[in-house]
Amino acid sequence: MLMQYIDYYEILGIPKSATEKEIKQAYRKLARKHHPDLHQGDAKAKAEEQFKLINEAYEVLGDADKRSKYDKLGMNWKAGDEVNFDPSGRGGTYSYSYQQPDDFDLNGFGFSDFFSQFFGQDFARARQGGAQKHQPASKGEDIDAQISLSVNELINGVEKELYLSVPNICASCRGERFTQRGICRACGGTGTTEDTKTVKVTIPSGLHPGATLRLKGLGGKGYGEGPAGDLYLHINAAPASDWQITGSDLETELLIYPDQAVLGDKMQVPTPHGQVQLKLQPGVHNGQRLRLKNKGLPKNDGSSGDLYFKIRIDIPKEQSEEEKALYGRIQELRQQTHK
Numbered sequence: 001m002l003m004q005y006i007d008y009y010e011i012l013g014i015p016k017s018a019t020e021k022e023i024k025q026a027y028r029k030l031a032r033k034h035h036p037d038l039h040q041g042d043a044k045a046k047a048e049e050q051f052k053l054i055n056e057a058y059e060v061l062g063d064a065d066k067r068s069k070y071d072k073l074g075m076n077w078k079a080g081d082e083v084n085f086d087p088s089g090r091g092g093t094y095s096y097s098y099q100q101p102d103d104f105d106l107n108g109f110g111f112s113d114f115f116s117q118f119f120g121q122d123f124a125r126a127r128q129g130g131a132q133k134h135q136p137a138s139k140g141e142d143i144d145a146q147i148s149l150s151v152n153e154l155i156n157g158v159e160k161e162l163y164l165s166v167p168n169i170c171a172s173c174r175g176e177r178f179t180q181r182g183i184c185r186a187c188g189g190t191g192t193t194e195d196t197k198t199v200k201v202t203i204p205s206g207l208h209p210g211a212t213l214r215l216k217g218l219g220g221k222g223y224g225e226g227p228a229g230d231l232y233l234h235i236n237a238a239p240a241s242d243w244q245i246t247g248s249d250l251e252t253e254l255l256i257y258p259d260q261a262v263l264g265d266k267m268q269v270p271t272p273h274g275q276v277q278l279k280l281q282p283g284v285h286n287g288q289r290l291r292l293k294n295k296g297l298p299k300n301d302g303s304s305g306d307l308y309f310k311i312r313i314d315i316p317k318e319q320s321e322e323e324k325a326l327y328g329r330i331q332e333l334r335q336q337t338h339k
């Protein structure tokens, strides 16, 4: 039997190497875009066609078994080629026997002849089995989100409100994507409905940039008695104005006066860990970096980076007459000693 080969990867706009997650994302995006209910007139018919193809592509690529079966076939054919299902024909190694259960109408599901011939039996069996099987519960979807934290928040922890877009398992098809009548209209065949929610999360202290927090139960709702999915929160360092971040080291400028540079001093300085007392040695130079060990950002091995103060020597804006006189005296001395 000759069939037009359909390139499901091309339909979803993804490479052959796409991961399960990438396939799902591409599928959902396209299914929402081409949902027939969002279009009218001529565009509606076109969208309907596209929508069916997208669903068919996902039915195959979204299922590991079907995908590998399809990939084996796809090694020998390109889109538009005539595919020969006869084992004696081109390709030669693939044998196929197809028998559709009597009471299952695949056309109603909107699948192509290519699909029906290639997967029809598997699909029909799975759907029939699925419909009979009592599925009281399934776990909700896990979701991913990103958050940028300031240096202070990373080191000390913080409470944050997150605005999340959450895929909840579709109540009409129980996440199966199909009802008895075909592609589920309630979820557009995606198996989930997108809802938004705001949650308050407590972010613990000492997180390193690049860390991922797993927050149980904050993902999509489960079906029936099934538990909700989890939220994987990826932690980033927000670009900081007061601290320069290099790896897990922090650096900031420390402004001191000439007398402090010459004579040394003790000063209170703010850090993300609170105020610390810094001891300036006499004769500190402009541009010199003072290190506070382990006061930088947390690292993923549990240790911490270092914190640096870079010295900048400046003079006070206003000088009193007395100060000017004393600087005058210093100048005289310098001119005598360093001629």
Ligand SMILES: [Zn+2]
Residues within 6 Å of the ligand: 170, 171, 172, 173, 174, 175, 176, 177, 178, 184, 185, 186, 187, 188, 189, 190, 191, 192
């Ligand atoms: Zn549904």
